[in-house]
Amino acid sequence: MSKITYLTDAWLITCVVSTATKQAEKMLLAARDAGAKGALGHHARGYGERERLGALGVAVETDKDVIEVLVSTEQRDCVFEVMYTAGGLDKPGAGYMYITPIERIATYVPASVMDRLEEAGRRRGAL
Amino acid sequence: MTDNRQIADRVLRGVPEGVPGEPCKLISAVTPDDGTDLSLMRLLREKKGVVSASSRACLTVSVLAVAQAKPGKLPEPSLSRVTEILVPEAQADELFELLCEHAQIKRSGGGLVFLRPAPFCTPYTLPQGLPEEER
Secondary structure (H helix, E strand, O other): OOOOOEEOOEEEEEEEEEOOOOHHHHHHHHHHHOOOOOEEEEEEEEOOHHHHHOHHHOOOOEEEEEEEEEEEHHHHHHHHHHHHHHHOOOOOOOEEEEEEEEOEEEEOOOHHHHHHHHHHHHHHHHO | OHHHHHHHHHHHHOOOOOOOOEEEEEEEEEEEOOOHHHHHHHHHHHHHOOOOEEEEEEEEEOHHHHHHOOOOOOOOOEEEEEEEEEEEHHHHHHHHHHHHHHOOOOOOOOOEEEEEEEEEEOOOOOOOOOOOOOO
């Protein structure tokens, strides 16, 4: 029986953006181009720039997309920056994003990838 | 208002005073939408007495799907469940391994489990003596 492979040195980038503006897709494409592998997303409700359109100044809930991307430390700043730029988060009300540390991840790593990693580790040790 | 500000100050300083709780870990399990989330929560409740868990639906783009996607396009996402379990720090490693085993993480398409810190969490207990719901 094979052992579970634990990955460390990882971070979770979470972005909360408006569904209506379709920023999520642009941000995911940017993250992928910057080297992020995989993502997860779900809908949520919150407040945004559209709340001012509510009658009598009453805030209106707006649909949000929440995207989460797992990245390594090397990728973290690069992926964060390209997602921020792609989502246009420098504009007021466009959304927000944050990074949280991950202590450990367990997932399926194909044997071929494990072999390559072990080989690279051996080479580094020999240098 | 003053009370709220005092509480906020205490939280920013570290552990809030007068609020029961302890440092915990948050385990998130991303699993296929095949009932694994319910099975995980049932296992934790029945075998370990952990009830501070919830699950939600989400769409995921997996690593292998990204590799197969056309340039400039996102691959078709798949429906998954994210189960979030708050566990005491002392039990975190044991429960993390139990979840990985039970969810069969080490197979292709099995999903992933990750662990992150939750510096302060209030306890969650259920009332005693309530009858079990019918399944």
